[in-house]
Amino acid sequence: MKRKRMLSFAAVVAGFALYFSLNEPNTAYAMHIMEGFLPVGWAVFWWVLFLPFFLMGLRSLKRLTKEQPETKLLLGLAGAFAFVLSALKIPSVTGSSSHPTGTGLGAVLFGPLAMTVLGSFVLLFQAVLLAHGGLTTLGANAFSMAVVGPFVAYSVYRLTVRSTGKQRLAVFLAAALADMATYVVTSLQLALAFPAASGGVLASFAKFAGIFAVTQIPLAISEGLLTVLVWNWLMVYNRQELNTLQSIKRGA
């Protein structure tokens, strides 16, 4: 057992060494789409796609706080986690910085729709006060970070728990893959709006996603680990609420 662990640890270290040494530094664009940088048609398109999820999210939050008022603080904690993580611009191997999303934790705890609302608030705050992201592009950014991310997190968590029964592994994978998925969708959104002159959407997507994915890999791992950190705290002090939430979700 111990040997196996040592071996897998060595493999991880070797993998990272390879990854860090193979990467050519270049500039990446791994953040939200800036204000005004989606053509009107696409901006409206993503807003229309995003809004129904937001409304369903509001309804899910309302039901949750009505039926389980004691989970309000936990809800605030999940929102605060997204708030903190998306304020941290972390240097990455590509030579530029990007930030994690923090939506995985809340999605695992409360289901994806609740996190749609909380994630949108984070984006709204950054768009209005920090000129980071934007109001016209909020639909697109919220769709990637507050809809796709949480849904990926939730499905990955469910699948992993069902197939392996390992909670921590499931939380880690859920948060890390939600983070990755968010930025893959962002690059898809940019590729759709700005297809390359030769090769069209696919070539453009390859360019955006190639850079995105590479920048985001270490950040996604960090996000997964930090989510497990908070999860560990909650498991020690807060089993009761977690169990109620589990049983609600099973019933739903």
Place this chain on the structure above:
Amino acid sequence: MKNSVWKMNVLIILVVAALMVIPLVMIKDSDFGGADGAAEQAVTEMAPEYKPWFEPLFEPPGSETESLLFALQAAFGAGIIGYGIGYYKGRATKRECSDEDSA
């Protein structure tokens, strides 16, 4: 808190810190600039004729103010997390004590 959980959390923090420091040490010729500016450039490359049609309503006047706002965002969130964890820890401890009393 259980010993193994403690160890795991410390390990997690070390790995996360390493993931941040390694790029800083390995890549020398970069200022780790934010992506926003670079994205503008990329879009201009892909579609030279594109003009942004909407400007941010408010923009922090400089990088100092911007970093202040980002720091506030992180501090606010961290404060809530600290409050929450502290609340739950206090509650758990209290519950343990009253269990001992009744036993």
